[in-house]
Amino acid sequence: MMGDNLDLKTEIKHRLLGLSDQQVLDIYRAMVLARKVDERMWLLNRAGKIPFLVSCQGHEAAQVGAAYALNQSNDFLCPYYRDMGMAIVFGMTAKELMLAAFAKAEDPNSGGRQMPCHYGSKQNRILSTSSVVASQVPHAVGIALSGSIMGEAFVVLTSFGDGASSQGEFHEAANFAGIHRLPVIFLCENNKYAISVPYNKQVASESIAARASGYGFPGVVVDGNNPLDVYEAVKEAADRARRGGGPTLIEAVVDRPVPHSSDDDDRTYRTSEEIEEAKKNDPILSFSRYLKEAGLLDERTELDMHERIEHEVDEATEYAERAEDAAPEDALKHVYALAGGESGDRHLIY
Amino acid sequence: MFMPWQEVSLVTVISFIEAVSQALREEMQRDRRVFVLGEDVGVRGGVFRATKGMLEEFGEKRVIDTPLSEAAIAGIAVGASAFGLRPVAEIQFADYMMTAVNQIVNEAAKMRYRSNGDWHCPMVIRAPFGGGVHGSLYHSQSVEAMFCNIPGLKVVVPSTPYDAKGLLKAAIRDEDPVLFFEHKRCYRLIKGEVPDSDYIVPIGKSSIRREGKHITVISYGLSLHFVLEAATRLEEDGYSAHIVDLRTLYPLDKETIVTAARKTGKVLIVHEDNKEGGVGGEVAAVIAEECFYELDAPIRRLCGPDVPAMPYNPVMEQFFMLNPDKVYQAMLDLAEL
Structure with missing residues (x-):
């Protein structure tokens, strides 16, 4: 039986975290799905079929590990534009992601109004996000404050890049959350680049997590290439938040093996050696190795899984490409509420 | 009792x-x-x-x-x-x-x-x-x-x-x-x-503060009170002012604005905010688009001066601010046109 000859350390890792074998396979599957949707979007972009994308590559472990540590039917996400892995764990499907990629009417994020990768869906408890980095961070604090006012227990996770940590809104939101000990998890996905500007021109302190002490809550640095490390940190932060222990800042250090977006050319500011190094740190490869060492995956089952996911992405792409655009004049809709609540005047809870 | x-x-x-x-x-x-x-x-x-x-x-x-x-x-x-x-x-x-x-x-x-x-x-x-x-x-x-x-x-x-x-x-x-x-x-x-009872005033609806037939004055906020005071004085000159309080600046109540402009054919827009790019410009544009041929005079605006902000010195502050005298003069000028 698979798993009989487990390396002791390997077994300890995910089971000690309370994760079943099936759960770690689910984590891997979500990571691979995010990667394959992303890769397909690059192909579609280079083929001239979609004008833009901003990539999740290299961030999948951090995103999936973090979202998996939350309660997807009770907690909230205020993510940023790389967080495809999080959106998947909170219920967004390949088809929905592709509808957003092609900006079709059925896209649940925005009905084709926003660029791809701008996640948001009330059904999935993901607040709509803009392109302005760190704008979503105070929203997370506002949602957490609402829970405190209404006596509802949930955690809000907001994520952002290392570049966004320079924004004043990050500071203002963290400061407020610290004062009121709100159940917010600030997750910085530090890929060490803000488009072309490297970490050392963005941040003077040795880590972004170190700033947490200035806000009066814990800050930790984790290996963002390992979903279990991120899961562990977010789980601990979420448990603390649920006990009334307030916010946590988690800095997940990741690599960005691709340009910032489909419009960027990272060869103008990074050496090819550095990019190759980033590609070697691929979290999907390392987690695959972990699962194989744990006896949960072998070449055949992995290939099967990848093929099934490829098929899912094929179907999603075909569906989305053929799906209807919104009517041109739908550009006039949803500016204000109409009488009778026609603009989605549904309240999530109240 | x-x-x-x-x-x-x-x-x-x-x-x-x-x-x-x-x-x-x-x-x-x-x-x-x-x-x-x-x-x-x-x-x-x-x-x-x-x-x-x-x-x-x-x-x-x-x-x-x-x-x-x-x-x-x-x-x-x-x-x-x-x-x-x-x-x-x-x-x-x-x-x-x-x-x-x-x-x-x-x-x-x-x-x-x-x-x-x-x-x-x-x-x-x-x-x-x-x-x-x-x-x-x-x-x-x-x-x-x-x-x-x-x-x-x-x-x-x-x-x-x-x-x-x-x-x-x-x-x-x-x-x-x-x-x-x-x-x-x-x-x-x-x-x-x-x-004391519960009531609301609907957003998006302007209000006619005073009925008149010689000029239409459109304003909001503190300036509206200057306009009302000036209108009383203007009566002594034999002119009555039709006064609109915008109340909602965005989106504008175009219907009330245009109806009020048509009523007298002479329009003065008054606000404390500076003139360039102020709300008055949009109000004037709405009137020009909808009832230009029913106007008897060019639309006029009386606003704060186009300087970055209000100075502290009281003489300069008073220079910046509108007051009933300034508004009265602008209303009289338009009425006599």
């Missing part, structure tokens, strides 16, 4: 700021989703005392003293309103809204649109604006025009206690983000009758 078997609707004369307070208090009593946040709104009860006594009545979870942090105030209101609560944020002076503009313009105003109607922000931001109080550059600005080309936002400026209370209640119950500007000179200067 009070007869308890009769239906009575009591009316009390109160100040503008008391009307704001009453609206806040009554909405918080009516709906537990409503809460206020801002700088000094708690223990101090607001620097203008709009939230006086509310901390004691509603507790610190619903009356929140925030750090000096306007972007957080607005951004937290965005998140809380998207969640389903009804935040009423106070920005201590409208001048300070500039550090919250990203949250107001990119987030609150666009949430409904960008999510295809999935999420929306039923939030209010209250802010005292305007000058004539020795407030200098950063406590006197009229910032309303900047927000009057942002579809998704509503911009409201009451001029009377009745409207302040009714419009603020309407703003709190509105499904979309409302910027609620209160002229700080009105707070204690302007008093008026306000019913």
